[in-house]
Amino acid sequence: MILLIQYTLLFAAVLSLVALGGCFSEHSGVINLGLEGVMVMGALGGALTMKYMANAPYIAIFFVVLLVAAISGIAYTVLLGVASINFKADQTLIGTALNILATAVATVVVKAINMAENPDNVSSTVEYLAAKKAFIIRFGKFEFNWFMLVALIALITAHTVLYKTKFGLRLMACGENPQAADSVGINVYHLRWAGVLISGFLGGIGGIVYITAGVSEWKFESGVAGFGFLSLAVMIFGQWKPKNIGLAALLFGFFRALSNVYSGFGFLVALNIPGTIYNMIPYLISLIVLAFTSKNSRAPKAEGIPYDKGSR
């Protein structure tokens, strides 16, 4: 039971971080379907840092990994920003390209590193067992992960920034009615860039949290298994509001955690459901939830539409 709570909180942390990233980007008016790719890049940066810093003090590992993951994510979303804000490209297409590109880049980079170390090692796996301990404090059976706190701070900060600051309100104006925002002297391009880069920051951190949850090595060939998209589902279910996103993330995190720990529950094992079903459940639930919540969705009105100063 403790294990279930632990994993629920951990996956909820991932989902809420990444969903908040999507939330900032969409409030500014840019759909970031590339969050999956952003997560992969954050995970790549973080995992490699952990690999090379295995012997450093725990505090240093934690902050450097966090920083590198965030920077990788930000750097990667620059590609989205350039294409969709400055060149007015189709945001769905660019997001998809970023997802495919990230997995390819990560696989190539990791394989190249592995092969340079040992020509016979052609796997795309990075190991970080030792460095992972930096993130965890044990309370009896419960393993507290610092990233749970990071996610909580992110949720509170996001709520404050979006609703209580000038920056947040202006950002949301750009996603609702960019022409009106422009007419009162707000630079729509700058704020959209801010939204996109914040999504890279949060998505990158989400990526490293995801791959360190539960396992101590990661095979980059498989990307992050649709988690970026699950986060988008969480964002929609949370109606683009940080508070609701936090609750939605807990719900989805619970179902995702179930697939990790169901074998620890006597009555679930007794039901004799194949493990594959548990793997399927998070996706199935999100599909059903989306079907019921998308109808009255409160999506930012101007999201997905490139802003053109000339059009009124």
Place this chain on the structure above:
Amino acid sequence: MNNNKKSILKNSGFQSILASLLCILFGLVIGYIVLLFIQPKGANEAILTIIKNFLNYSSPSKMVKYLGNTLIKTAPLLMCALSVQFCYKVGLFNIGAAGQYVIGAGASLYCALALHLPWFVCIIAAAVCGAAYGALVGILKAYNNVNEVISGIMLNWISLYGVNMLLSTVKESSTPYTYALKSENPSALLPSFGLSDMFAKNKYVTIAIPLAIIFAIVIYIIQNKTVFGYELIATGYNKDAAKYAGMKEKKNIIITLAIGGALAAIGASFFFLTGYEQWSCTQSAVPSMGFNGIAATFLGGLNPLGTIFASYFIQHITSGGSYLDKNVYPSQISDLISAIIIYMCGFVLFFKLFLNSRVDNKKDTNANAVDTKSNEGGEKK
């Protein structure tokens, strides 16, 4: 996208080809730079290996045989690309093609191995299941306003786990692979009608290849010459205007995605019913065929006929990647190149606007020049 296609038809076609060639060039250059970073010594050779693909063999018969292998994988890729193209014209981004491909593989292999049905029944079964799966995305989009990209991705994973479970019932006991079609049910193998002899007795070369090309031509005709296709594309331009003009926009969305689903699923049956590869019931990632289809669609300038060449090109470099020296360069370089190509395709619209503004400036000289250039561009491919 091609609003004013009629008035500057040649110009627009030429622009698409030029844009696609630039995307390819850009992708290859980035790929080359990455190769240089990994190991500068063999990078020249490596990029040539990718570009040459089957030409790496010295004997002509081997070349032809391995050209056949590339074509075998081009057929399903083309079908996936057509699926994406058909939906994109209606304003729908069918990223679910990957999952529909998985469903097609599951349906056709289950019919072949468990029910022992002949090949054409297997293809039809795949088409029906794929269509149902696509229609599900369409219904969610039309009636529940669910973004088709997100529902598509969710269904991709659901289909992968589902098909893995389904096909576990017909898998070999010692390996994760499904039974070989050849020994279990030869009647489900696609017929070759002499095609394999043309490719140095490559027995996996079947009618799937010409059939896929026929599908591309049929789609081209539907989109450009029929009322049905016109209505679908009109829905894509402006849903509300289409509704106002008396078209059933919800029905159109569902039909489009159903057809898209059927195309991708047929693509899977075109691949797995050749017996070239068996389904691995333990695979943990959605096959990349559907995603590569997105690359081929956009590289083909969103034209079904252009897609034929683009699919071949994407498969050509993907197969070429497998000839790299595995202890120096990862074969995923090819995936990286295709991904860069998709990314660059995002800039095509901007590029065309830029060209048009240039053309407008010196209008009188363009007519002749563009005409000859477009012919050259066509030959290059």
